[in-house]
Amino acid sequence: MTADIRTKMHPAFASAEGGLFSSVEKADVGSSYQELERQGVALMGWADPFMPDRSLPPHVERAWLDAVRDESAPHYTAPIGSPELKRAIAGKLAEKNALTVDPERNILITPGSDSGLYFAILPFVNPGDEVIIPAPSYPNNFLDVRIMGGVPVAMQLEAERGFQFGREDLEAVWSPRTKMVLLTHPNNPTTTVFDRASLEALASFVIEHDLVLVVDQAFEDFTYEHEMITPAALPGMFERTVTVFSFSKGMGFSGMRVGYIVCDDHVMDALFANAVSVIGATSTPSQRAVLAALEDHSFMGEFERAYDVRRHEAYRILNEVPGVHVQLPESGFLCWADVSELGDSSEIASYLVREARVSVNDGKNYGPGGEGHLRIVLGVYRDDQRVIAALERIRDALLAYPRV
DSSP states (O other): OHHHHHHTSOHHHHTOOOSSSSOOOOTTSSSHHHHHHHTTOEEOSOOOTTTTSOOOOHHHHHHHHHHHHSTTTTSOOOTTOOHHHHHHHHHHHHHHSOOOOOTTTSEEEESSHHHHHHHHHTTTOOTTOEEEEEESOOHHHHHHHHHTTOEEEEEEOOGGGTTOOOHHHHHHHOOTTEEEEEEESSOTTTOOOOOHHHHHHHHHHHHHTTOEEEEEOTTTTOOTTSOOOOGGGSTTOGGGEEEEEESHHHHOOGGGOOEEEEOOHHHHHHHHHHHHHHTOOOOHHHHHHHHHHHHOOTTHHHHHHHHHHHHHHHHHHHTTSTTOEEOOOOSTTEEEEEOTTTSOHHHHHHHHHHHTSEEOEEGGGGOTTOTTEEEEEOOOSSOHHHHHHHHHHHHHHHHTSOOO
16 A cells, blocks of 8 residues: 555655665755764764754844743744844845845745745746756755656756856757756855856846746855855846745754745745745744844854864865865855765765764765765864864775775
8 A cells, every 4th residue: 555655646756765764865864864973973964054063142042032932932923924034134135135125025034945945946847847957956956846847957067167157058958948047056065156257147048048047045155255146136137036045054043944035026926825835934933033143143253264264174184185176165164075086976975984983975966967076064063173073084084995
């Protein structure tokens, strides 16, 4: 009976494995990953800032606890989000993203950016529609499109070009069935901050082919030497771009589950109408806490300092291994390591768990261009030295890895 029921599922669900009947490597699927931590393995495959250590600043904690104690705590906020929070977000968008928006017409609060990303794609993708995804890319980009019956079309990015792209790359994967481009910017896993030339090429391509652009900007907060350009702010792009934002990566509020969508009001009207059916209301106390963080976000300076130290250390330490190639991470707290000269990335990831007591992500999960790579999360733990020690264990284990 169980097998028969599974055959009735959508193929994207039926082919997925959640860890109940097989071993699943992905950090956000099943419970086996958490079991590694109990065994003393450093979890450097979970993009949750400073996990499992404390990351909540005192003033945000106070706002959260005050909200929990308030009579409104167990009750719904409107599914489209708190008006006060949306006004604060509009201020941030004007200051940081060069976007001038109406908080009541252009912003929707979501229970995290993963649900927001799904909801941003959902109105546009019909069965058979093709969605161009610069890859390697966040695994949900591929999965979400497949769940909707669409066809993800990877546009493979090249390390030799700094993972940037041009108009010719987009045209090479376009077809009359193309409906959308789905961009993670800055990119997860490569950390690439797409430059003005890449984004202007993308804008002209989207406009001339009358496409929709969905952009996930979860890692926008820390881009170091690189200019962070919001594609929706480019000429002619706001009316055809849906942008998804997160408070999880920049502020370290992963457990609060608050994100938001920004788009033209003609699109937003449909999202407002369907929000309660698809994503539901975001936590009332969490929204109050995020509002306090937006009012005083000085604590993010400490995060940026830590991530900056760690990206330079990862670049130095891992490049000491012959056959391993790491570009200096451009954003956030990830590191993308090319280990293809050493062997199979799945085997190397498993080897590192055994020999280095560190769990990282196999690049194969990130689509075309991911094979032969490892994604290493540098944002775990509050103590820089703990992260550096784990990187040194990775280095030492790779130096001893049997060459093919």
